[in-house]
Amino acid sequence: MEDLKYDTVMVRYGELAIKSEQVRNKYEKILIKNIEAMLDLHKIEYQEIVRERGRIYVISEDKRAPAVISNVFGVVSTSPVITTGPTLEESCKVAAAIGKEVIKDGESFAINARRAGAHDFTSQDAGRKCGDAVWEAIKDRHPRVDLKNPDHEIFVEIREERSYIFTGVIRGTGGMPLGSQGKMVALVSGGIDSPVAAWMMMRRGCEIIPVYFNNEQYVDEAYTQKAIDTIRKLKEWSPGHDFKVYEVPHGECLRTFRERGNIRYTCVFCKRMMYKVAIEIAKKEGAHGIITGSSLGQVASQTSENLLIEHHGIDFPIYHPLIGLDKNEIVDMAQRIGTLDISVRPAMGCQAVPKHPAIHGRIEEIMKMESEQVDFDKMIGDALSRARITIM
Amino acid sequence: MEDLKYDTVMVRYGELAIKSEQVRNKYEKILIKNIEAMLDLHKIEYQEIVRERGRIYVISEDKRAPAVISNVFGVVSTSPVITTGPTLEESCKVAAAIGKEVIKDGESFAINARRAGAHDFTSQDAGRKCGDAVWEAIKDRHPRVDLKNPDHEIFVEIREERSYIFTGVIRGTGGMPLGSQGKMVALVSGGIDSPVAAWMMMRRGCEIIPVYFNNEQYVDEAYTQKAIDTIRKLKEWSPGHDFKVYEVPHGECLRTFRERGNIRYTCVFCKRMMYKVAIEIAKKEGAHGIITGSSLGQVASQTSENLLIEHHGIDFPIYHPLIGLDKNEIVDMAQRIGTLDISVRPAMGCQAVPKHPAIHGRIEEIMKMESEQVDFDKMIGDALSRARITIM
Incomplete structure (x- = not known):
């Protein structure tokens, strides 16, 4: 027939x-x-x-x-x-x-x-x-x-x-046409969650500016490659809209913190540093917010208390589209988006994560470290000036 | 047999x-x-x-x-x-x-x-x-x-x-045991979205402190009743954990703003006022964040620009678990939670919403209004002192 x-x-x-x-x-x-x-x-x-x-x-x-x-x-x-x-x-x-x-x-x-x-x-x-x-x-x-x-x-x-x-x-995928909302800076790592978060906001109409913080000596090349490939996969969902990708060196600032601060706060400090750099990028690019892959309680350090500390003094919208989702729901979405296969490839994830991260962090403690032990503004400036920008 | x-x-x-x-x-x-x-x-x-x-x-x-x-x-x-x-x-x-x-x-x-x-x-x-x-x-x-x-x-x-x-x-519902994370203040209205947002964070382990802002002369009794019944329905998911429910009078402050400010910014001002009061409640109750039912682009005023203004100067975690979801996904969840039937009951929703809300709001404009036309601190204090607290 x-x-x-x-x-x-x-x-x-x-x-x-x-x-x-x-x-x-x-x-x-x-x-x-x-x-x-x-x-x-x-x-x-x-x-x-x-x-x-x-x-x-x-x-x-x-x-x-x-x-x-x-x-x-x-x-x-x-x-x-x-x-x-x-x-x-x-x-x-x-x-x-x-x-x-x-x-x-x-x-x-x-x-x-x-x-x-x-x-x-x-x-x-x-x-x-x-x-x-x-x-x-x-x-x-x-x-x-x-x-x-x-x-x-x-x-x-x-x-x-x-x-x-x-x-x-x-x-269909549903959502709103990409470009019908403002731009957002999307933090994308080599893990499963962050590309899903970025995709969800793209689906609600946002163009994204992907930012990868490269933990340098604390991750291997394969990990960085996963992040890059993940961003490429996201780009396939966004034809006609360029990606301006920032790769920000992040290893030195982690090293400095680990040498001078309480090592158990490394993850909280790392997040705060990423937010601050991302906000500078957002302001420069005219973006309206930051997107992260945080999900409450998924790992030990993602407690509501630590998230409270991470947001302290951060006067800019930080969006966590996965905050209320279960891991299996996130994995199902990653599969559908096409990023899961990349994210689960073997690689050496961040070795700066302490064995026993602070779970009930104290806000005063981290503020004190930030003001006394590290030169935050200089670190942010360094990170921005060393950032590598690629158009995809 | x-x-x-x-x-x-x-x-x-x-x-x-x-x-x-x-x-x-x-x-x-x-x-x-x-x-x-x-x-x-x-x-x-x-x-x-x-x-x-x-x-x-x-x-x-x-x-x-x-x-x-x-x-x-x-x-x-x-x-x-x-x-x-x-x-x-x-x-x-x-x-x-x-x-x-x-x-x-x-x-x-x-x-x-x-x-x-x-x-x-x-x-x-x-x-x-x-x-x-x-x-x-x-x-x-x-x-x-x-x-x-x-x-x-x-x-x-x-x-x-x-x-x-x-x-x-x-x-099962999945998620994490309620009470395994910290408390959150949940803004709950008579609409479909906000109870779903609160429920998602409960499912991730958070006890919630529901706060209903009563727009008084701008809504009818039926609308307020919907909010109360919705909170009661959420309580059924939380046995063994009391709800401390705040009902905050919000009509006077809307009226004042509408008399003195640019009426097109009413919704942005309303949100900012709610955040500020909610943060005071959160601090008093030792809560770690605020939960809202905001979803990007679902209604005309929920643009990424307006959300940026809403967050301006707000130094506390505001969680929007629905930010990346489509309306039909939210409705499906409301059905499963049991709040949908309540939320769709006929009622007179907020009449203070302007016919043409600001879509691309200007941050300077609203800041100027806030500082010159209204006594923000007094309003917050009044709202808190007049709040009615009920234990459920």
């Missing part, structure tokens, strides 16, 4: 629909630009992208297009669609052909018909006629009509200028 | 297992106390709760127990279990009885057998013998053995002192 020629991708988007018309217009334009960039990235040819009544239609016969477009932030779902003329006859013919292709012996089906515009028939008419046509085409396979829980549902949308007929629905 | 007598609930817990022994011990004790409190809340009788090799066993014949315990934070799953002596004969007898109860005509089954301790047989022996016994008991129903994807899996765990035999597994 010859394959049916799906010629269009129907794109549904969700939360946008409830915005004011002005905002919606702006967001739809961004969404379309992002779809174009994603198609270009995957070298998928298309003729045109059209907006119509809260839907976007991508005219393309490339079979990969529906799945690729479903990965554009803001897309709720996609369907490969066959278009035809807006008559009952043409619609029935296509519905029957689709039925013939997908419905197997003894399976059930239903027609879901809608109509908009001026026609001399109703939606009910369309549903009945298309149902008859499908039945006729496959009656030797003993089909059943089941409106409640069919094995196959064939959708027929007849509009003013053409009909759209389809059966499959591919779930 | 007489019902089988399930006499024990097997409780599995996850992330705890990877903590150090000392931390694990502490967390397990909290978990057991929380299970006791949950059982008491539901008036479920039990004889004993025992810890054994990374599992908790609740000796209870109450059929509601497994589902109720699965709602205790930290529990990954539960199973209703029949216990018997640690011999092959006794185990086979119970496995056969369970098989007889659950396996229907033509269905497939598998035995999943484990063994720990000193016995004169292996796990394989146990699996084979129990499988034979089940088969024998139901052979007239044409059963099939399917090790890969069985309709029913019967688990046989033979330990030193007794055997545990079961088939059903109820998924």
